[in-house]
Amino acid sequence: MALDPIILLLPFQYEFFLRAIIVSILVGGVCGLLGVYIILRGMSYIGHGMSHAVFGGAVASYIVGFNFYIGATLWAFVSAFLINEITRRNKIKPDAAIGVVTTAGFAIGVFLISTTRSYTRNFEALLFGNILGITDQDLIVILLVTIITTAFLFFFQKRLLFALFDKEAANVYGVRTAVVELLFSLVLATVVIASMNSIGVTLLAAGIVAPAISARMITSNFTKMVLSSTIMGVIIAFLGMYSSYFFDSASGSTIVLYGAAAFGISSLYAYLRKIYQRHSHGRLVHSHPHTHIEEHKHEH
């Protein structure tokens, strides 16, 4: 029984689906791009934590009657600033600062819901995403955030890379690492807010981390890692969104499952490459790429 190609194009006849595809591609790409810097900073859970913190801001802005984006953005900026400052000024590692600040933000949201009981908005959409309910305003916000993030990472790439790799030397050579890190946190906060409606608070962390760690498995070159993580983010988001139509599943969770599958495949690739590159020097057996054009000089 041959598959009718028209069936494959069926989802694209709906305007809401086309919009959802555009949004998921933008979100997937920007999360993949940003994810590289996040995992190299050792802050993989910042996306998860930040999205939880923003939940508090979203609820508070609803109750006060603020615009969602303004309220959540202010909340996210304060959270990002606090995480940054706690990590910089104290002997506390980033994961602990993320844990305290972001769960406090989430708790404030839950507290407000439980005490006011006036929150009637469907907060499941915030938690798990509702990409099919994307409005024109959401689309414009995501487009703007994608442009700002890409421009920031393009112009600040050298400073960010230097600060990530060797913060001390970066300071000696004139990189204002504290400013760069703060700006990065603010950009991350805007990406989290823009992505909340599409992928959801609970699944956003995987959207940020999965493409980046998959890219890390297949390359050790920073530029290649950035490019492949962005491309993977786009592909994962597209496939997840597209197939969710046929599976009749939640788009956010389908995208995350594709992300997990991408990590599994890239891990398998890395393992097979390691076996292929395995070689021995006397009793020493190890694996790494190099050409034997001169004596083996690696230290182990």
Add this chain to the structure above:
Amino acid sequence: MSSWLWRRRRNTNTNRKIKDSFYSSSYNDDASSDRNPVLSLRNLTFGYVSHRAIIENVSLQIPKGMFIGLLGPSGSGKSTLIKIVSGLLKPWSGSVEYNLSNTTYAYKRIDKRFVIGYVPQIETVDWNFPVTVREVVSMGIWDRSGISPFLSKNIVIEIDRVLDSLEIRGHEFGKRQIRELSGGEQQRIFLARALIRKPSILVLDEPVSSIDHNTREKILSILKSLSKAGLTIIMTTHDLSGIARRLPWVVCMNKKIIAEGTPSEVLTDANLLKTYGLVDHNSEGDAGDDIAV
């Protein structure tokens, strides 16, 4: 005997390469004759916890082209002093002055980016970080290599020239991840990152602490050549016999400056007792080749 001759020949080749390299021209203008202090440290006091100073009233005058070894045990304040000179730490009291082109700059006013070349302790580097050799060296000129994250052809040529002068073939190793290189090559990548800035003062924190003998000799030979070309070098070490005795100028410190001068003047039993609380019994016989500058 033959291995000694081979080492001498190899070191001579390294020196020639350094002499011919692009950065020697930046330093060799009347380097040997100019002995005015390029760096003046006056009464520096600093600590990480209040009322517990790590260094106390440290004063040093460092002439241009001098190759200085800061010698002392762990916790003696060597790395802290290096960080103050590099501008990473602000002293509680005292002053740091850089004298460049006969103009003296106060510590606060000078843009340290154009003065200091910093080589960190190699143990602090994350070798799994996904960066290539060229990417690391390009960090040294992040502010003058254009806005684009991609390296231009001219920058790649400049990077490869520095790497080549340190005997790392840039065109071959440039695209490799830093972990794929040997210990000595890895150390030289960070030296290349510092030298590409064409600094006036090169600061190295324990550059030869965890590398094998041959690599150590190579690094010392490179540093000696740079010093001859007029670059001021400050290096910390805790290796008394292997390194300190072979440097042209040694500063013994343990919280305070205990003694400074040539190794024969400074590394006496009394000074070593004050610095380490011990006496070096290897002081004779195994000192190796002196680095005369």
